[in-house]
Amino acid sequence: MSLRPRLDWVGVDHWNTEHPHVHLIVRGVREDGENLVISRDYIKEGMRDRARDLITQELGPRTDQEIRRTLERQIAAERWSSLDRQLARDSTRSGVIDLAPHAHSEPDEFQALKVGRLRKLESLGLADQIGPGQWAMSDNAEATLRELGERGDIIKRIHRGLTERGIERGAANYVLAGESLDDPVIGRLVAYGLDDELKGTAYAVVDGADGRTHHIKLPDLDTAGDGTPGSIVELRKFDDAQGRRRVALAVRSDLSIERQIMATGATWLDRQAIAREPVALGGGGFGAEVREALDRRAEHLIGQGLAERQGHGVSFSRNLIETLRRRELDALGEKLASESGRPLTRAATGEYVAGTYRRRFKLASGRFAMIDDGLGFQLVPWSPSLEKQLGRHVSGLARGDGGIDWSFGRKRGLGL
Incomplete structure (x- = not known):
């Protein structure tokens, strides 16, 4: 080794761009026990040259024919x-x-x-x-070609994500910078991951309800949310504490629209069906799938006695969302009570909720947390601030809208 001290390292192969590559994290300790500091020049040029020499020793020199073929492929490259x-x-x-x-x-x-x-x-x-x-x-040749290369990578990324999910969409309906749109972006999460490994930025591909497929750049993986492919997500835009404009993905339903059609609880489809201003649906793509799913969900609710046809429309029962939500929570509570031997209890508005946060459940009606006080348990709306308290004692005050104002130590967090 040209650096002399022994190095600890870990590497990962990436195929997320046109050129497969390897990322390495290297750590070394000098003979005096201090951390090895590697000069920028060696990191930028020396390591590459040394790696090239080692590969040449192992595999032999690149032939003139290989070099020429590589350059020939670059003649028409738009990067x-x-x-x-x-x-x-x-x-x-x-x-x-x-x-x-x-x-x-x-x-x-x-x-x-x-x-x-x-x-x-x-x-x-x-x-x-x-x-x-x-x-x-x-x-501006370099800047333009790098931009064209990035554009090509985004198109391939969208196509790869759709293909892996068995979704067919035309490239003419790709939106390459969904984060810059003024209109809301709501739809099915197709894929997400790191966009730039060095900067830590992230991306998401969303099959939009507007009939278009959106590629969205995000500041980091945390802002990509914790949804899984198939879940319903929405791009949120807000100002942070410093007044800077931020974007993040919010999960609106952990269930795919296929699973929502026959679901017991109050689904995203149900909320769209009764909303005064539902999401605008495109004529094709995911918009058409949502429209069909809404019709099938309505038929299911009619069969359940929770809706009826009136002329060319459907009339839904009063308190539909609360009725479906209560059905789902009662069924889950009965199951958990049978498993634990403890009863399900409920907190009225203004009452305190206290106990150990045991589990999180992803239901059709949303995400709920199990709070166990040793004598019984409650199922309450989950919030991101609660997740860090898993396995710990928590307490809060029940609000009229069903949410909980949580208190963690001396701090008080709003359960959204």
Whole structure:
């Protein structure tokens, strides 16, 4: 090893871009016991050169044919490439790339490849031929090509996510920057993950109720939420404590619309059916699926005696959401009481809820927490602030809307 001390490391292979790559975390300790500090230059260039040498020793040198094939693939690439970097190095101080043959210089074996690449850049408006064998690249060529490359990666990411879920959507309905839209983005979560491993930013692909498929950039994985593919999510926009605009995904239902159709509890579909301003549905894509699911859910509720047809519409029973919610919670409470031997109790508005937070349940009616006081248990609406208290004693005050104002130690958190 060129660094001498022994290094601890862990690596992970990534195939989330056009170029498969490896991420390494390296830690070393000097002979005096202090942490090994590696210079930026060695991290930037030295490690790459050393890795190249080791790979060459193991696999042998790259053949001229392999190198040429790699460069040939870059001629038509709509992204910043090593061929572009070489052209940038070839340019003079005045910005001229001189590929004209000269009697006193050796012929450039890659001249045809460079000319082919410049022709491609010319078609993109990123290079101009200014004379016989002489070219000039645009000042914004690198930035534009990197943007095009990112755009291509996003399109492939959306397509891959949809394909893995067996969903067919046309590329014409892709929205590549869903986070910048003024309109609400609500739909089915298709995929999410890290967007930039170095910066820690994240992304999500949402099959929108508006009939379009949205790629959304997020500040980090925490803001991607904890929904699973198939769940119903909404992109929320808000100002943080410093007044900065933030975005985050909020889970509106852990159940897919297919599971909601016959569900016992109060579903997202039910809330849409009775909402004064329901989510606007597109004519195709997920919007069409939601419209069909709403019809099937209505038929199910009619069979349950909770709705009836009136003309061309459907009339739902009063207190539909509360009725369905209570049915689901009663069924779960009965099951848990049978398992634990303790009764389900309920807190009225203004009463205290106290006990140990035991479990979280993802129901059709939402997320609920089991609070066990040793004599019985309660099922109360779950909130993100509660999750850190799993296995601990918590207490709070029941609100009129069914939520709980939690108190953790001396702090008091609002259960949203």
